[in-house]
Amino acid sequence: MNSVIKALNFRHACKHFDLKKKIEKTHMDLIMTAAHLSPSSFGLEAWKFMVISSDDVKKKLRPFCWDQPQITEASHVIVLLSKPDLTVPSAEYVTKNFQRRGLPDDVTKAYIAKYKNHMETEVYPRMNPYAWASKQCYIALANIMTTAASEKIDSCPIEGFEKHGVEKILNIDTSTYEVSVIVALGYRATEQSKRHRHPIEDIVEYIL
Numbered sequence: 001m002n003s004v005i006k007a008l009n010f011r012h013a014c015k016h017f018d019l020k021k022k023i024e025k026t027h028m029d030l031i032m033t034a035a036h037l038s039p040s041s042f043g044l045e046a047w048k049f050m051v052i053s054s055d056d057v058k059k060k061l062r063p064f065c066w067d068q069p070q071i072t073e074a075s076h077v078i079v080l081l082s083k084p085d086l087t088v089p090s091a092e093y094v095t096k097n098f099q100r101r102g103l104p105d106d107v108t109k110a111y112i113a114k115y116k117n118h119m120e121t122e123v124y125p126r127m128n129p130y131a132w133a134s135k136q137c138y139i140a141l142a143n144i145m146t147t148a149a150s151e152k153i154d155s156c157p158i159e160g161f162e163k164h165g166v167e168k169i170l171n172i173d174t175s176t177y178e179v180s181v182i183v184a185l186g187y188r189a190t191e192q193s194k195r196h197r198h199p200i201e202d203i204v205e206y207i208l
């Protein structure tokens with residue numbers, strides 16, 4: 001079987017982790033490299049990943065994560081932060097991101113103008129900068145989970161949290177960073193549950 005599909009079959013939303021098993025640093029480095037290599041719209045990389053292994057911090061986070069046991073049972077909890085305000089077209093961060101490509105000034109200016117037009121006509125009418133920046137974080141989230149699964153490491157994506165509570169516990173400077181999504185990582189303590197998926201024919205349409 002294809003190795004990526006093998007990993008995707010192994011991955012499931014793990015509800016209980018083995019408290020005795022911790023993820024080795026080399027594996028965490030590999031997983032975080034996958035996050036680092038993730039693509040983002042316009043290459044903005046408007047994100048940061050907090051990797052938490054402290055039992056004390058996990059314990060403090062759990063009440064703000066619907067009291068889900070995954071938070072304290074996991075070997076590591078990764079909090080994916082986005083930088084929404086830095087993605088607005090007028091932000092210096094945006095200009096610097098386009099400039100780092102080393103293109104001629106007029107090409108860089110044209111890129112920024114295209115970005116501004118895209119955000120104003122397509123993105124902002126439908127969603128705010130936080131929602132858009134968070135969408136990028138979910139790409140990193142998927143890569144984290146698939147890479148972990150390729151090393152037989154389990155995960156549970158977590159959207160069940162109170163954003164402000166999590167931000168307070170982690171002392172996050174919310175003028176720059178906002179919590180987008182969380183993922184717990186470790187080794188399963190119980191068997192993988194039955195997977196439910198709609199038939200592939202119902203969700204894939206080929207236009208020939």
Ligand SMILES: Cc1cc2nc3c(=O)[nH]c(=O)nc-3n(C[C@H](O)[C@H](O)[C@H](O)COP(=O)(O)O)c2cc1C
Nearest residue numbers: 011012013014068156157158159160161181195196
């Ligand atoms: C963005 C996202 C957030 C999720 N949040 C939670 C959560 O807070 N707690 C939980 O137990 N599962 C959570 N899940 C897991 C889903 O319920 C699960 O992926 C889905 O039921 C499919 O099951 P599977 O992942 O085992 O195939 C989340 C999944 C995603 C993608």
